[in-house]
Amino acid sequence: MTVIDPTAGDLAASSVSVPDAEVEHAVDTGEVASWLQVTPLMILLTLFFGLPMLVVLAVSFFDFDRTDIIPAFIFDNYIDLFRSEVTLRLYLSSLKFAAIVWAVTLILGFNIAYFLVFHVRSLLWQIGLFLVCTVPFLTSNIIRMISWIPFLGRNGIFNQALERAGVISHPLEFLLFSDFAVVVAYVHLFTLFMVVPIFNSMARIDKSLLEAARDAGAGRFRVVAEIVLPLSKTGIALGTIFVVTLVMGDSFVVRTMSGGQSASVVSALQNEVAALQYPPAAASAIIMVIIVTLMVAGILRLVDVRKELAG
Amino acid sequence: MEDKRPWTFYAFAAFFTLFVLFLYGPMIVIYILSFQGPNGGMTFPLNGVSLHWFEALISQTRVGDIAGAFHRSIGLAVLVALITVSVSVLAGLGFRRRFRGSAFAFYFAIASLIMPGLFVGLGIALTFRLLGLETNWYLSGLGAQLTWTLPFGLLIMFAVLGRFNRSYEEAATDLGATSWQRVKEVTLPMLLPGIIGVALFGFTLSYDELARTALTAGSENTLPLEIWAMTTNVTSPTLYAVGAVTTIVSFLVISIALGSIAFIQRRRALGIRQESLAATE
Numbered sequence: 001m002t003v004i005d006p007t008a009g010d011l012a013a014s015s016v017s018v019p020d021a022e023v024e025h026a027v028d029t030g031e032v033a034s035w036l037q038v039t040p041l042m043i044l045l046t047l048f049f050g051l052p053m054l055v056v057l058a059v060s061f062f063d064f065d066r067t068d069i070i071p072a073f074i075f076d077n078y079i080d081l082f083r084s085e086v087t088l089r090l091y092l093s094s095l096k097f098a099a100i101v102w103a104v105t106l107i108l109g110f111n112i113a114y115f116l117v118f119h120v121r122s123l124l125w126q127i128g129l130f131l132v133c134t135v136p137f138l139t140s141n142i143i144r145m146i147s148w149i150p151f152l153g154r155n156g157i158f159n160q161a162l163e164r165a166g167v168i169s170h171p172l173e174f175l176l177f178s179d180f181a182v183v184v185a186y187v188h189l190f191t192l193f194m195v196v197p198i199f200n201s202m203a204r205i206d207k208s209l210l211e212a213a214r215d216a217g218a219g220r221f222r223v224v225a226e227i228v229l230p231l232s233k234t235g236i237a238l239g240t241i242f243v244v245t246l247v248m249g250d251s252f253v254v255r256t257m258s259g260g261q262s263a264s265v266v267s268a269l270q271n272e273v274a275a276l277q278y279p280p281a282a283a284s285a286i287i288m289v290i291i292v293t294l295m296v297a298g299i300l301r302l303v304d305v306r307k308e309l310a311g
Numbered sequence: 312m313e314d315k316r317p318w319t320f321y322a323f324a325a326f327f328t329l330f331v332l333f334l335y336g337p338m339i340v341i342y343i344l345s346f347q348g349p350n351g352g353m354t355f356p357l358n359g360v361s362l363h364w365f366e367a368l369i370s371q372t373r374v375g376d377i378a379g380a381f382h383r384s385i386g387l388a389v390l391v392a393l394i395t396v397s398v399s400v401l402a403g404l405g406f407r408r409r410f411r412g413s414a415f416a417f418y419f420a421i422a423s424l425i426m427p428g429l430f431v432g433l434g435i436a437l438t439f440r441l442l443g444l445e446t447n448w449y450l451s452g453l454g455a456q457l458t459w460t461l462p463f464g465l466l467i468m469f470a471v472l473g474r475f476n477r478s479y480e481e482a483a484t485d486l487g488a489t490s491w492q493r494v495k496e497v498t499l500p501m502l503l504p505g506i507i508g509v510a511l512f513g514f515t516l517s518y519d520e521l522a523r524t525a526l527t528a529g530s531e532n533t534l535p536l537e538i539w540a541m542t543t544n545v546t547s548p549t550l551y552a553v554g555a556v557t558t559i560v561s562f563l564v565i566s567i568a569l570g571s572i573a574f575i576q577r578r579r580a581l582g583i584r585q586e587s588l589a590a591t592e
Contacts, residue, residue: 035412140558
């Protein structure tokens with residue numbers, strides 16, 4: 001058995017066999033190993049994400065007729081998009097949903113994470129309750145969404161219960177197939193994306209900090225406002241990115257739960273795709289990507305998320 | 312050690328309980344309603360109890376090709392889980408070191424994760440179209456799902472590796488292990504619970520995926536696409552029955568994954584205890 005060259009230690013966890021002589025002479029074998037390890041991921045993402053998004057960009061400048069797309073370099077799709085009054089209305093609708101859902105999931109997520117981290121003392125309970133929150137996320141989104149139908153419908157459980165309790169005499173109509181139902185479904189589906197990152201940030205807070213603050217005379221709410229909140233900033237930022245992009249990018253929930261009454265940017269895009277109008281759909285997607293990227297970049301400017309993830 | 316819990320604990324506990332009810336309540340209701348009698352409707356009251364809607368699921372051709380879609384979805388999910396595990400575990404190990412281009416690679420993966428699914432699907436569908444290829448669930452659909460499961464797997468690996476103590480690897484090297492031996496005998500076994508977690512996410516995220524697959528599955532539907540089609544044209548408890556069945560599958564997979572993680576952890580704890588007993592003797 002040969003004694004391993006100590007520089008080979010930099011090859012940590014690499015399944016790549018590099019001849020010993022090369023290990024000695026390579027400038028940074030660790031870096032090469034990392035590149036090789038990340039290569040399969042990059043190839044797959046380039047093929048199925050990078051390249052297709054470039055194709056979307058290219059097609060957004062294409063011309064089209066009733067059946068086909070025609071390679072061209074025209075700006076008509078964008079000009080039509082900006083001229084249309086519908087565009088602004090769709091964006092306002094999407095942004096409205098994003099803002100409401102963001103606020104609700106943030107309040108829910110922050111409090112749930114806070115409870116799990118600072119109030120649940122036993123680790124086993126903490127893991128158990130965390131799993132209770134996570135498991136629904138691993139089941140079908142469509143099923144979770146439609147499971148609100150028997151609740152919110154005209155003859156649904158809420159209306160039946162309220163009528164029986166004598167609170168209302170006629171069933172409430174606004175519960176199902178409305179913006180209200182859309183928000184309920186979004187909150188139901190996406191709160192976990194807020195809970196998990198905030199939980200991770202909070203779990204790293206040194207508990208003695210809180211004790212010190214309390215010893216120094218800070219009240220419960222001041223401790224939360226001045227210690228817990230600033231230190232969960234990265235988690236909140238990550239959760240915000242997830243929730244906002246999920247809501248802005250959704251079309252299925254808004255269609256089903258509004259009963260077709262509300263629309264979002266992406267659901268309108270889906271209609272264009274269904275009508276085989278690919279170039280306008282591509283242009284709409286590009287504009288949406290630019291707007292979402294700006295929003296995410298804004299959040300990342302405020303908070304260094306990578307430090308939290310990779311650190 | 313605090314002896315008495317503050318009043319806020321009870322407030323938070325009540326709040327948490329309500330949240331759990333909010334999460335599970337509607338789901339439980341549709342499972343109950345899936346046993347609705349043959350004349351029952353989409354909501355309460357229950358008109359008797361029966362398996363009528365489950366039978367309808369199997370026998371009726373009117374609701375579409377549920378069985379075929381189910382088989383395809385399971386196959387696709389297994390494939391996605393296998394690829395996600397091998398690719399994102401490897402990449403996670405690579406990201407432990409800062410390398411030139413690591414920031415770009417990271418943001419590329421995150422961009423792939425948060426890109427609206429329908430856009431990715433549109434891009435892949437257009438690419439296939441321009442190349443003159445037919446979209447199908449096992450290539451374009453598979454690729455579309457990977458753009459979401461791979462970055463997700465990577466993030467899980469970051470969380471897992473963040474708690475990983477590298478001194479075990481260094482010890483292996485000091486004892487003369489080759490880099491392959493070290494990976495096989497030390498790194499992978501220690502990371503196994505996390506790897507099972509990645510596989511679980513890969514499977515379930517694929518099994519339930521809709522937005523990315525919608526435009527890329529081609530002529531043969533996956534199960535979520537089949538269910539999506541049902542939501543627009545089926546107005547009977549069959550919809551709930553299919554929901555109950557697909558959720559049972561999810562729960563089965565989750566239980567197997569969590570069970571094996573718990574098993575590994577317990578065996579490990581036992582092993583450590585036995586070793587320390589042997590050491591004291």
